[in-house]
Amino acid sequence: MSNKKLALITGASNGIGFELAKLFAKDDYDLLLVSRGQEKLEAAKKELAIFNVSITTFAADLSKYDDIIRLKAWVEQQGYIINALVLNAGQGYGGDFLQKTELARELELIRLNVDSYVHLSKLFIKDLVRRNEGSVLMTSSVSGTAPIPYEAVYGASKAFVNSFFYALRNEIKTTNIKMTLLMPGATETNFFKNADMAETKVGSMKKDDPAEVAYRGYYALMSGHEYAYGSDEVEYEGDVLNRIQSESQKAQRHRLISHPDSTLNK
Ligand SMILES: NC(=O)c1ccc[n+]([C@@H]2O[C@H](COP(=O)([O-])OP(=O)(O)OC[C@H]3O[C@@H](n4cnc5c(N)ncnc54)[C@H](OP(=O)(O)O)[C@@H]3O)[C@@H](O)[C@H]2O)c1
Structure with missing residues (x-):
């Protein structure tokens, strides 16, 4: 690593995380890319080599407690100072909860989407606060x-x-740390295929461009905004529809596009 600022980005080998990595690199941040597959990380690193920054990869399954401990120990051992923390690695999983989906996979999803955000925040945001500088972007939805x-x-x-993000942001509001929540809607990445949802209406419809989604999150982070959506349409969904409709109405609206047989109007 050089003496440039350093961004640690989880889920950086593909999709939104990879696009975020490009934006940080364009702004002259060195990169520490984290995800499971070493080969995919190396491919991402190769593509990012057009930027004049140092790029390091670390393969870790963030649904595993011990891998997070290993990542933190390694960062310390290398003497890296993280300036930007991007918690982005997450997975979806679609299907009928009672008839179809597997509990083991759901619990693994919680360990990645929930536990890892808490664990990584506890370990890394503490360091930012100690130094009273830096930024944190959390990809939610x-x-x-x-x-x-x-x-x-x-x-x-x-x-x-979402709840965790706003609570934490409030707890550190007197520091210089910037914190932004990125809430994409359906975005053109491997997400739906990996979530077994490619055949659903939401999985097969036209989706947002991950580069545009990442740009909105990055721009919001650098401008000190608390949150950003993936597109104007998604902003309307989150900030208008989801604030005026009841929970049941919102659930029914989503059912029409996420039902395993959502080509039928159920
Ligand atoms: N795409 C959408 O429609 C959409 C909509 C709303 C929110 N989001 C959110 O956006 C974030 C990024 O998703 P994406 O759409 O860019 O998905 P993606 O294209 O599938 O990329 C996911 C990234 O996370 C890594 N990853 C997956 N499981 C991991 C694990 N257990 N440990 C470490 N890394 C892991 C993947 O690499 P490896 O497989 O090699 O680990 C990959 O780099 C997620 O938090 C997702 O919930 C996506």
Whole structure:
């Protein structure tokens, strides 16, 4: 690493995280890219080599407590100072909760989408606060603002992230740390395929460009805004529809696009 600022980005080998990595690199941040697959990390590093910054990768399964401990110990051992922390690695999982989905996978999703955000925040934001400088971007979802049938556990995991984010942001409001919540809507990444949702209406419809979604989050972070959505339409969904409709109405609205057979109007 050089003497540039350093951004640690989780889920940086693909999708929104990868696009965020490009934006940090463009702004002259060195990068520490974290996700599970070492090969994918190396491919991402290769693509990012056009930027004149140092790039380091660390393979970790963030749904595992011990991998997070290993990551933190390694960062300390290397003497890295993290200036920007991007908690972005997350997974979806679709299907009928009582008839179809597997509990083991749902609990793993919670460990990644919920536990890892808490664990990484505890370990890394503490350091930012101690130095009283830096920024934190958390990728949540517009799904955090509504109940999400057929992605019930995923929606709840993102509602947790939203609540956790605002509470923490308030706790450190007297510091110089910037904190921004990014809430994408459906975005063109591997997300829906990996969530077994490629065949649903939401999985097969036209989605937002991950580069645009990342830009909105990055711009909000650098401007000190508390949150950003992935597009104007998603902003309308989160800030208008999801504030005026009841929880049941929001659930029904989502059911129409996330039902495993949502080509039918259920
Ligand atoms: N795409 C959407 O429609 C959408 C909408 C709203 C919110 N989001 C949120 O956006 C964030 C990024 O998702 P994306 O759409 O960019 O998905 P993606 O294209 O599937 O990328 C996910 C990234 O996270 C990594 N990852 C997955 N599981 C991991 C684990 N257990 N430990 C460490 N890294 C892991 C993946 O690499 P490896 O597989 O190699 O680990 C990959 O780099 C997530 O938090 C997601 O919930 C996405």
